[in-house]
Amino acid sequence: MEYIKRKSLLYKTEVDFGDYAANHVLGCSHGCTYPCYAMMMAKRFGRVKTYDAWIQPKIVMNAEELLREEIPRYKNKITSVHFCFTTDPFMYGYKEIADLSMRLIAMLNDSHIKCTILTKGCLPMELAQLSSRNECGITLMSLNEDFRKDAEPFSAPYRERIGNLYQLHKRGLKTWVSIEPYPTPNILQQNIEDILDAISFADKIIFGRMNYNAAVSEYKNHKEYFNQVSNKVIDFCRKHNKEYHIKKGTIEHFPGLCF
Ligand code: SF4
Secondary structure: OEEEOOOOOEEEOOOOOOOEEEOOEEOOOOOOOOOOHHHHHHHHOOOOOOHHHHOOOEEEOOHHHHHHHHHHHHOOOOOEEEEOOOOOOOOOOOHHHHHHHHHHHHHHHHOOOEEEEEEOOOOOHHHHHOOOOOEEEEEOOOOOHHHHHHHOOOOOOHHHHHHHHHHHHHOOOEEEEEEEEEOOOOOOOOOHHHHHHHOOOOOEEEEEEOOOOHHHHHOOOHHHHHHHHHHHHHHHHHHOOOEEEEOOOOOOOOOOEEO
16 A cells, blocks of 8 residues: 655535545545546646556545644534545455544544545445444446446445445435446446335435546437436435435536435
């Protein structure tokens, strides 16, 4: 494992469903090939040069020290801290990163700050021992393992992700699923209903279309397609009394629907 030092840890995110976020690792071993927006930004700003460098994560060695300094400064402005938009807090097979993520979440909780957590790895059961206000989520764009091995090659198998999320749901935590980046049928033939059925226990669903992939715009009716799938997600959530958020730009004429 490699280490870096940073000057700050928490930042205000521009993601439409987020507030503050933590950035305690550079890179991400999951190596998503959609492509990964965080990797594109890291390349643009010169933080990594290649995909191979991106999938070798580097831990921010002064993360806990930074958080101790930043909590008093931001405490009154923060609604929640998200782990993470620019990396993954529970990278599959990286215990050192998972342990650091848990310590940072515990520090925020000790200051009565709620955390929202999202992973393509496996959520640790120890999360149930931290604040019950935390919200635990997984990203799930499909149930097709062959597709996962292409699109998210070093992430946790889908059934393992869902299983861990379900266990945390059983332990009383609020759970959510981010179904994104959702592909068009020329990339993958699948039914959104199958995914919704598999995570029907979750309290909240976020749905977003795939971006930055040429194959999506090559699919002639992609706007209508994302409208249709978004409407199915909305119908499902309304019928089952779940919170939902449709990410900006996914459904035409209704940017950033949130209920
Ligand atoms: S899990 Fe997220 S941060 Fe990691 S490579 Fe995939 S899209 Fe990028």
